Amino acid sequence: MAAWDEQHLFYLDHRNRQEITYCDFVKCLNEMSEYRTTIYVDRTNPYLFFCELMIALLNGSDVQIMDAEQREAAAEGPLFQSRVQLHEPQDIVLLLRQHANASVHMFTSGTSGQPKRITHTIRTLLPLRSKKKRDVWAFAYHPSHFAGIQVFFEIVSNLDTLIYFFDYRALPLDELLTGREITIISATPTFYRSLLPYLHATYGQVRRIIFGGEKYEESLADKLKILFPAALLKNIYATTETGKLLESQTDLFTIPPQMQGLLKIENDELLIHESLLREGPDSRLIRQGWYYSGDLIQFETEDQFKFVSRKGDVVKVGGYKINLQIIEEKMKTLNGIDHIRIYCRPNSVVGNMLTAEIVTDKYSEVQIKQLCRSELGLEPWEIPRVIYLVNDIAQTITGKKLRN
Structure with a gap:
């Protein structure tokens, strides 16, 4: 991990004129003497949510993430005393790893039905390794749901910078992409396609474009390659129940050696071994030790396949x-x-x-x-x-x- 710079930026939200360094973030966490374990997300101020989430987890507590709209219908939970005192940003990750079994309860995206409650732990959310080079992320997911939480932990664990990008219509996109030297964008194909009309230049400093959450679109990828000529495109297959499972640079996937026996294809559907699942998947979808993902595939070669649709x-x-x-x-x-x-x-x-x-x-x-x-x-x-x-x-x- 790179050395700590006191002025290194942690969080930027242009809408609220918030520009928070890692030094500011540590100070905020140290000053939070009390916390609750039910954390509500208000999209008008995601930074407050990140602080409340982090202080609860740093104290080793299990947390439940809820959307702000649900707050009125729920009773306020009890207050707990915080024992956290950090000296530098690296202490955040060290303390999180000490509480690796603390649970984070959240909801699935609800793409084709009602969102379902799912549980992960700090261990499953933190990346296995830290990297040396720092990145600047365009944060393009809702902060309360799994993809957003996963990206947030990736950012914090590497002392990367988070630039809030989800409500892109209200943002000066060209200024943020070039002036803030964004290096990574991770989003759904639907988000990228909605973003296209608002982009008016080429952005050579972006090094990675990550697709996830939906079927990869080759025609969309071709348009993004023109806008981001230096970027490596990554296509991630992940589920809320497991996290990331497969990775490719196109729409073609293979089951890697380390996943043999844990993933298989049956009747054109991807099946996931139950040992990879976190708490929360619908037990009706698990049969004889295998979780039926509902994701349909089509073989292009003997061992290469692409995802074509959902069963639904x-x-x-x-x-x-x-x-x-x-x-x-x-x-x-x-x-x-x-x-x-x-x-x-x-x-x-x-x-x-x-x-x-x-x-x-x-x-x-x-x-x-x-x-x-x-x-x-x-x-x-x-x-x-x-x-x-x-x-x-x-x-x-x-x-x-x-x-x-």
């Missing part, structure tokens, strides 16, 4: 089975469609009505349906019955595309 993306419309993800990918190939979301709405006649939200300034609803027939060759039941032209796509709280 396969629905029946008028008696026909269709894959929402595949329809979406076909419609994305139409020049002039910037962003799209395909989903189903209940219908008393056909069971499900195929519906689309589309960001475009080139086509009308009628023209899109005509192109689905003439250009894409979609069957009548594969063409969205209802099309909404929108300015943005509905997302979950974690930046994923909302399916329901």
Whole structure:
């Protein structure tokens, strides 16, 4: 780990004009004489959440992370006395490792249904090794959910800098990307696609672009390579129940030697051995020691495969089975469609009505349906019955595309 610089920046939130050094962060933690173990996230001030989360964990307490909207319905938990006194930022990681079994309870993203409670420990959230070179991260996840928590621990454990990026519409993006020399961006494909219209230059100092949380989009990756010419693109497959499992630089994955016997593919679905699971997965999805992930794959070579969709993306419309993800990918190939979301709405006649939200300034609803027939060759039941032209796509709280 690099030596400590007293002026080294920990946290920047342009919206609140907050610029916090690691020295400030340590001072804040030392001055927190009391803490609670239920931590509420207010997106207007994530720094307060990070301080409250960290002081509880540094005291070895288990914590429950909740969204601010849930605060009114819940009683305030008891106050505990803090015993923490830090001398320098490196003490944060040393003390966290001493309390490696402390639990962090949080919720899944709720992409295709109700969010589910899941549990990790400090041991599973902290990276195994620290690195020598410091990075500046564009923090592009909601802070209360698993991906955001995981990135936060990666940042703190390496004394990296966190620049809050999730509410990007309110930010001077060019100024932050270049002036603050951001080196890593980690986000969902939906977030990147929503970000594209706001980027107006090339950003050569960015060294890594990390995809996660959703299916990798090659066409999107090609656009990002132009904007970030020096960046290495990483495609991460992770689940909230396990953390990171697979990594690639394209949409093709292989099961590495260390994962043999822990991951397997059965009926085109990825199965995860229960020994990799944290507390919280739905026990109905575990059979004979294997967790059925719901992620469907397609083999491209004997040992290389790519993820094609979720099981929940396969629905029946008028008696026909269709894959929402595949329809979406076909419609994305139409020049002039910037962003799209395909989903189903209940219908008393056909069971499900195929519906689309589309960001475009080139086509009308009628023209899109005509192109689905003439250009894409979609069957009548594969063409969205209802099309909404929108300015943005509905997302979950974690930046994923909302399916329901």
